[in-house]
Amino acid sequence: MSELSAFLKEHEARHLEELKELLRIPSVSTDPAHAGDVRRAAEWVRANLEAAGVPATLHETAGYPIVYGERLDAGPEAPTVLVYGHYDVQPPDPLELWTTGPFEPTVRDGRLYARGATDDKGQMFAWLKAAEAHLAVRGKLPVNLKFMIEGEEEVGSKHLSSYVESHKAQLGCDAVVISDSPMFAPELPSITYGLRGLAYFEIEARGPEMDLHSGLFGGAVPNPINALARIIAQLHDDQGRITVPGFYEHVRDLTVEEREAWAALPHDDEAFRASVGAAGLRGEEGFSTLERIWGRPTLDCNGIWGGFTGEGAKTVLPAVAKAKFSCRLVPDQSPEDIEAKMAAYIESLAPAGVRVKLTHLHGGRPILFNPENPAVQAARRAFGAAYTAPAVNIRGGGSIPVVADFSDILQVPVVLMGFGLSDDRLHSPDEKYDLVCFYNGIRAATAFLDEYAAG
Amino acid sequence: MSELSAFLKEHEARHLEELKELLRIPSVSTDPAHAGDVRRAAEWVRANLEAAGVPATLHETAGYPIVYGERLDAGPEAPTVLVYGHYDVQPPDPLELWTTGPFEPTVRDGRLYARGATDDKGQMFAWLKAAEAHLAVRGKLPVNLKFMIEGEEEVGSKHLSSYVESHKAQLGCDAVVISDSPMFAPELPSITYGLRGLAYFEIEARGPEMDLHSGLFGGAVPNPINALARIIAQLHDDQGRITVPGFYEHVRDLTVEEREAWAALPHDDEAFRASVGAAGLRGEEGFSTLERIWGRPTLDCNGIWGGFTGEGAKTVLPAVAKAKFSCRLVPDQSPEDIEAKMAAYIESLAPAGVRVKLTHLHGGRPILFNPENPAVQAARRAFGAAYTAPAVNIRGGGSIPVVADFSDILQVPVVLMGFGLSDDRLHSPDEKYDLVCFYNGIRAATAFLDEYAAG
Numbered sequence: 001m002s003e004l005s006a007f008l009k010e011h012e013a014r015h016l017e018e019l020k021e022l023l024r025i026p027s028v029s030t031d032p033a034h035a036g037d038v039r040r041a042a043e044w045v046r047a048n049l050e051a052a053g054v055p056a057t058l059h060e061t062a063g064y065p066i067v068y069g070e071r072l073d074a075g076p077e078a079p080t081v082l083v084y085g086h087y088d089v090q091p092p093d094p095l096e097l098w099t100t101g102p103f104e105p106t107v108r109d110g111r112l113y114a115r116g117a118t119d120d121k122g123q124m125f126a127w128l129k130a131a132e133a134h135l136a137v138r139g140k141l142p143v144n145l146k147f148m149i150e151g152e153e154e155v156g157s158k159h160l161s162s163y164v165e166s167h168k169a170q171l172g173c174d175a176v177v178i179s180d181s182p183m184f185a186p187e188l189p190s191i192t193y194g195l196r197g198l199a200y201f202e203i204e205a206r207g208p209e210m211d212l213h214s215g216l217f218g219g220a221v222p223n224p225i226n227a228l229a230r231i232i233a234q235l236h237d238d239q240g241r242i243t244v245p246g247f248y249e250h251v252r253d254l255t256v257e258e259r260e261a262w263a264a265l266p267h268d269d270e271a272f273r274a275s276v277g278a279a280g281l282r283g284e285e286g287f288s289t290l291e292r293i294w295g296r297p298t299l300d301c302n303g304i305w306g307g308f309t310g311e312g313a314k315t316v317l318p319a320v321a322k323a324k325f326s327c328r329l330v331p332d333q334s335p336e337d338i339e340a341k342m343a344a345y346i347e348s349l350a351p352a353g354v355r356v357k358l359t360h361l362h363g364g365r366p367i368l369f370n371p372e373n374p375a376v377q378a379a380r381r382a383f384g385a386a387y388t389a390p391a392v393n394i395r396g397g398g399s400i401p402v403v404a405d406f407s408d409i410l411q412v413p414v415v416l417m418g419f420g421l422s423d424d425r426l427h428s429p430d431e432k433y434d435l436v437c438f439y440n441g442i443r444a445a446t447a448f449l450d451e452y453a454a455g
Numbered sequence: 456m457s458e459l460s461a462f463l464k465e466h467e468a469r470h471l472e473e474l475k476e477l478l479r480i481p482s483v484s485t486d487p488a489h490a491g492d493v494r495r496a497a498e499w500v501r502a503n504l505e506a507a508g509v510p511a512t513l514h515e516t517a518g519y520p521i522v523y524g525e526r527l528d529a530g531p532e533a534p535t536v537l538v539y540g541h542y543d544v545q546p547p548d549p550l551e552l553w554t555t556g557p558f559e560p561t562v563r564d565g566r567l568y569a570r571g572a573t574d575d576k577g578q579m580f581a582w583l584k585a586a587e588a589h590l591a592v593r594g595k596l597p598v599n600l601k602f603m604i605e606g607e608e609e610v611g612s613k614h615l616s617s618y619v620e621s622h623k624a625q626l627g628c629d630a631v632v633i634s635d636s637p638m639f640a641p642e643l644p645s646i647t648y649g650l651r652g653l654a655y656f657e658i659e660a661r662g663p664e665m666d667l668h669s670g671l672f673g674g675a676v677p678n679p680i681n682a683l684a685r686i687i688a689q690l691h692d693d694q695g696r697i698t699v700p701g702f703y704e705h706v707r708d709l710t711v712e713e714r715e716a717w718a719a720l721p722h723d724d725e726a727f728r729a730s731v732g733a734a735g736l737r738g739e740e741g742f743s744t745l746e747r748i749w750g751r752p753t754l755d756c757n758g759i760w761g762g763f764t765g766e767g768a769k770t771v772l773p774a775v776a777k778a779k780f781s782c783r784l785v786p787d788q789s790p791e792d793i794e795a796k797m798a799a800y801i802e803s804l805a806p807a808g809v810r811v812k813l814t815h816l817h818g819g820r821p822i823l824f825n826p827e828n829p830a831v832q833a834a835r836r837a838f839g840a841a842y843t844a845p846a847v848n849i850r851g852g853g854s855i856p857v858v859a860d861f862s863d864i865l866q867v868p869v870v871l872m873g874f875g876l877s878d879d880r881l882h883s884p885d886e887k888y889d890l891v892c893f894y895n896g897i898r899a900a901t902a903f904l905d906e907y908a909a910g
Contacts, residue, residue: 196670200768209732215651215853218755218783219747220727222737225756225778226691232681233688272675277664280808282677292674300673301680302771307758308779313655313817315781315853316757323680324763326770328673353735362768398670398770 003137004446005385008129012439016112018048019125019438022087023105023114029064029088029155038064038151041087041121045128045149052132054147061159064088064151068170071131072144078453080144081375082173082410084402085124085180086153089116090427097429110435117433119426123179123419123441124149130445142453146173153180153402161405168409175375176406177448179441181418184394185266186434189383189444191376192416194294194395195403197329197366199338200302203228203346204322206355211307214317222353225306225321231349231356232323235299239285242299242327244345250332252368254295262290265392294395297333301325324361328397335363364399369413378452379415385447386440417444459901460840462592463584467894471567473503474580474893477542478560478569484519484543484610493519493606496542500583500604507587509602514622516614519543519606523625526586527599533908535599536830537628537865539857540579540635541608544571545882552884565890572888574881578634578874578896579604585900597908601628608635608857616860623864630830631861632903634896636873639849640721641889644838644899646831647871649749649850650858652784652821654793655757658683658801659777661810666762669772677808680761680776686804686811687778690754694740697754697782699800705787707823709750717745720847749850752788756780779816783852790818819854824868833906834870840902841895872899 008015027041028034042058042065049056049069056069067087072080092102092115100106105114112122127147134141148171150160164171184190205224212221237243269289273281283292292298306321308314327338339360350356369376371393383391396416403414419441425431463470482496483489497513497520504511504524511524522542527535547557547570555561560569567577582602589596603626605615619626639645660679667676692698724744728736738747747753761776763769782793794815805811824831826848838846851871858869874896880886 198670198770200770207733212731213853214753214755214757214781215653215783215851217731217748218852219751219753220736220738220744221731221733222735223755225759226687226754229684229687229756229759230691232684236681236685276667276672276676278662278676278808279810280677281675282806282808283675289675293672296674298669298674299681300669300678300772301684301762301776302669302769303762303764303773304680304684304776305760305764307756309758309760309777313779313781314757315653315655317755318758321756321759322764324768326669326768328670351737353733353737355734396670397673398668 004133005443007133007137008439008442008446015129015442016438019112019122020105022121022125023116024103026103027088027116027151028091029152030091038088042067042151045087048128049147052128053135054131054145056147059163061163063159066151066163067147067149069147070145071141074141074144074453078143079175080146080173081449081452082146082148082171082176083127084176084178084406085127085149086120086151087124087149088151088154089119089121090154094429099430107435111432112435112438113430113432115431117431118420118424119431120153120180122433122438126179126419126441126445127177129442130449133446134449142449145449146171157402160402164405164409171410173410173412175412175452176410176414177375177379177417178403178414179417179419179445181396181416182420182422182424183418184392186421187387188266188389189387189391190394190418191379191391192396192418193371193376193393194331194368195366195399196397197333197335198326198362198364198399199329199335199342199360200324200326200362201342202322202324202359202361203231204320204357205231206320207353208317208319211319212317214315218317221317222351223317224354225318227351227354228306228321228323230351231346232301232325234349240283242297244341246341247297247338250334250337251297252331254291258295259291261393262294263288265290265394293397295330297330298328299325329366331366331368334365339363364401364404367403367407373413374455375413375415375452379417379448381451382444382448386443417448419444458592459588460898462588463894463897463901470584470897471893474567474577475560477576477580478571479558481558482543482571482606483546484607485546493543497522497606500542503583504602507583508590509586509600511602514618516618518614521606521618522602522604524602525600526596529596529599529908533598534630535601535628536904536907537601537603537626537631538582539631539633539861540582540604541575541606542579542604543606543609544574544576545609549884554885562890566887567890567893568885568887570886572886573875573879574886575608575635577888577893581634581874581896581900582632584897585904588901589904597904600904601626612857615857616864619860619864626865628865628867630867630907631865631869632830632834632872633858633869634872634874634900636851636871637875637877637879638873639847641876642842643721643844644842644846645849645873646834646846647851647873648826648831648848649786649823650821650854651852652788652790653781653817653819653854654784654790654797654815655779655781655817656797657777657779657814657816658686659775659812660686661775662808663772663774666774667772669770673772676772677806678772679809680773682806682809683761683776683778685806686801687756687780689804695738697752699796701796702752702793705789705792706752707786709746713750714746716848717749718743720745720849748852750785752785753783754780783854784821786821786823789820794818819856819859822858822862822869828868829910830868830870830907834872834903836906837899837903841898872903874899
C-alpha cells in the first residue's frame with residue numbers, strides 16, 4: 001500500500017482540482033433547464049474513468065444516461081466489485097443562503113463548499129481515483145471492477161431498476177459498494193449493514209358529499225376530520241407500539257450483540273434532541289433512540305389536510321379529510337404483508353357513517369446484510385488505511401431503493417461505505433465535504449480493492 | 456286586513472318588478488370592484504323606503520353605509536319594531552353554473568332566480584312593502600317602525616355592532632324582526648327562538664424545529680400530526696360526548712315540551728342523510744338529529760393541515776401540524792367559560808415532547824328567547840294571513856352574530872321570521888326565491904305590524 005499511498009499523496013492537489021471541475025457542472029437532474037449540464041457531467045465521469053484506464057461508455061435510458069465502465073483483467077480467480085454512485089445533484093435553492101456560489105467550489109477552513117460536494121460527486125469520485133491509483137502504480141487492478149454511475153438519483157432513480165434487471169449478466173459481481181452516506185461521527189468510519197423498508201399509505205375519510213355549514217349540520221352529520229383523527233390516534237397504543245394486529249409478527253429481534261454495540265456508539269440523546277429542536281424525544285417504550293431508528297418499525301404521519309386551512313375562522317363541516325402516513329419496516333417484515341394487515345385494520349376502525357379508503361402508494365423491503373460478510377470485513381480493514389478508530393457497523397433508518405434493487409436482482413451484498421459527515425448539509429445551502437474526508441475516502445477506497453482481493 | 460290584502464294583491468306585479476330592479480344591482484360586498492354597486496343598492500333601498508313613506512338616510516360607516524329609516528307616528532302607546540336586513544350579496548361564482556345570469560333576475564316555474572333573491576334582498580323587501588301597504592291604505596303605521604338595512608352582512612357585519620352600540624337610543628325598540636332564514640318546510644311557517652353560540656379555536660402542535668426525514672428520525676422524534684390526531688381523538692368519547700371537563704356544566708336541558716314539539720316536526724332522518732350524502736348519521740347518543748343540531752353543544756374540526764400534501768409520497772416527519780375546530784354552544788354556556796376549560800384540557804392532553812398551542816379565534820354566545828314573548832306570538836298569528844298550517848317554533852344550529860348584538864345591546868327579543876325555503880341555494884349558483892314565498896312573506900310582514908300592535 002505504501003506506493004499507492006505515496007501516489008495518492010503526490011496527486012492530492014490535482015484530485016481536488018478535478019473534483020472542482022466536476023462540481024462546476026450544475027447537473028441538477030430535476031430541472032429541465034439543466035438537461036445539457038447533466039449530460040456534460042455524465043460525459044465528464046466517462047472521460048475521467050477512461051483517463052484512469054477504465055473503458056467506459058454512456059448507456060442511454062429514457063432519462064439521463066448511466067455511465068458504465070469496466071476493467072475485468074484481474075482474472076477469473078479475483079472477485080468482482082460493482083461501484084455505484086451518481087453524478088446528478090439536488091437543486092441549489094435557496095441561492096441566497098449560500099456563502100459562495102453552489103457551482104463555484106470553494107475551500108474554506110479545510111472544507112470544500114459546493115452543491116454535490118458530498119452528495120455524491122465527492123464520495124463517488126473516491127472510487128475513480130482508487131482505480132486510477134492502482135492502474136498508475138501497478139498497471140492493473142486487484143479485483144475485476146465495474147462502475148455504474150447514474151444521473152437520476154435525485155429524481156428517484158426511475159430508470160435504474162429496469163436497467164439493472166436487463167443488464168443482470170453485465171452487472172454480475174460479488175459485492176456492490178456505494179459511498180453515499182455519512183460516517184456515524186467524525187473520525188469514526190462506519191459501514192451500514194441494514195436499512196429499513198417502507199410501506200407508504202394515503203387514507204381518505206369522507207363524511208357528507210359536500211362541505212356543509214358546521215352550525216346547520218354539526219353534531220348530526222359525521223365529521224371526516226374528527227373521524228380521521230380517531231383512526232390515526234388508534235394506530236399507536238400508549239406505549240408507542242403500533243396496534244395493527246400482527247404488525248410485529250415478522251419483526252426480527254435485535255441481537256444482544258447489536259444492542260450492546262449500538263449502546264457503545266458515541267450517541268447522546270440530549271445532543272440529538274437539541275439538534276432537531278424538539279421539546280423531547282418519544283418512541284416505542286423499551287428501546288433506545290438508535291434502536292428505535294435502526295431496528296424497530298415505526299408509523300409516522302407525513303401529511304394531513306382537509307377543510308378550511310386559510311386565515312381566520314370558517315365554520316365548515318368538510319366533506320373529506322386525507323392523510324399520508326408511512327411505516328418504516330425492519331427485517332423480516334414485508335411491505336405486502338403490512339399493506340394487507342393495515343387495510344384490514346383500517347377497515348375495522350372506520351366509524352359508522354364515514355367512508356374510509358386506504359391506498360398503498362409505495363413500498364420497499366428492509367435490507368439486512370450479514371455484517372461479517374467478506375465485503376464488509378474488507379471495508380472495515382480498508383478504513384484502517386485512513387482512520388485510527390476501528391470502523392463500526394451501523395444501520396440506517398431510511399430506505400435506499402437501489403440497495404434493495406441490487407440485493408434483489410443481483411443477489412449480492414451491498415457495502416455502504418460512507419465517507420461524509422452528518423453535518424455536510426446535503427440538499428441544503430452550503431453543502432460541504434471536509435477535505436479530510438475527501439482524501440481519507442480516496443485512501444479507503446484504494447485500500448478496499450486490495451483488501452477485498454485478499455479475501 | 457282585507458283592504459291591505461287587496462292592496463297587496465293589486466300591486467303584486469309592481470312588487471316583483473321592483474325587487475328585480477334591486478336584484479339587478481350586483482352589490483357584492485366582498486369584491487372591491489363592486490364598491491359602486493353596493494352603494495347603489497344602499498341608495499335604492501333608501502329611495503324605496505322614502506317612496507313608501509318612511510324617511511330614510513344613509514349612515515356612513517368605515518365600510519358600506521347603513522340605511523336607516525324610521526316612522527314613529529304611531530304614538531307613544533304603540534310598540535316600536537326595528538326591522539333588520541341586508542342589501543349586500545354573496546359573490547356569484549362559479550358563474551358557469553348559473554342557468555341565467557346571477558344579476559339578470561328571471562322567473563322560471565314560479566321561482567325567481569338571482570343572486571340575493573332570498574338572501575336577503577327578497578326577504579328584506581317584504582318589510583318595505585309592508586310599510587308601504589299600511590301607509591298607502593291607511594296613511595299611517597300601527598307601530599312605530601325603524602329600519603336598519605346594512606351592506607356588510609356577507610363580510611361579517613364588521614361595523615354593525617359598534618353602530619348599534621353607539622346608536623342605542625335611536626335604535627331603541629320593543630322587538631327586532633329579521634327575515635333572513637328558511638321555513639322548516641314548504642308551507643310550514645317557522646319562527647326561530649334560539650340559536651347556538653360558538654367558540655372557535657386553532658390548535659398547533661410542534662415536534663421538531665424543522666421538517667425531518669422520516670426514515671432518519673422517525674420513531675425517535677415526536678410527530679406533530681400523530682400528536683394532533685391523538686389530541687383531537689380525545690375530545691369525544693365513544694358515545695359522541697365531548698370530554699372537556701365541565702363542558703356540559705352550564706348546558707340547559709331541553710324541556711319535555713321542546714322535545715315533543717321537535718319530534719312532531721316533519722323531519723325524516725333518512726331523507727336528511729340522503730340530502731347530505733353521508734353514509735350514515737352520527738352524534739351524541741340519546742338525542743335525535745334535531746336535538747343534536749338545535750339543542751346540544753358540539754365540537755367539529757373545521758380544517759386540518761400539516762406536512763406533505765402533494766401528489767405521491769414524501770417521507771417527511773413534519774415540524775408542525777395545525778387544526779381549526781369549533782364548538783357550537785347552547786344556553787347557558789358561554790364562549791369565555793368554554794375557552795378556559797378547553798385551554799386547560801388541551802394542555803393536559805399535550806403529549807411529552809410536543810409543544811401545543813391553542814388560540815381562541817372567535818366566539819359568540821348562544822341565544823334563547825322565550826317562545827311565548829309577545830313578538831313571537833304576533834309573528835305566529837301574522838303567518839296565519841299567508842299560510843294555513845300554524846307556525847312552528849324552531850331553533851337554529853348556527854349562530855347569527857347580529858342577533859346576539861341586538862339581544863345584548865338593545866336588550867329586546869329578536870324574532871326570526873323566515874320566508875325562504877331550505878332549498879333556496881343561498882351562496883350557491885341558481886339562488887332562487889319561490890314567488891309563493893315572496894308574496895306570502897309580504898303578506899305576513901304586513902299582518903305582523905297589525906298583530907304586534909294588537910299585543
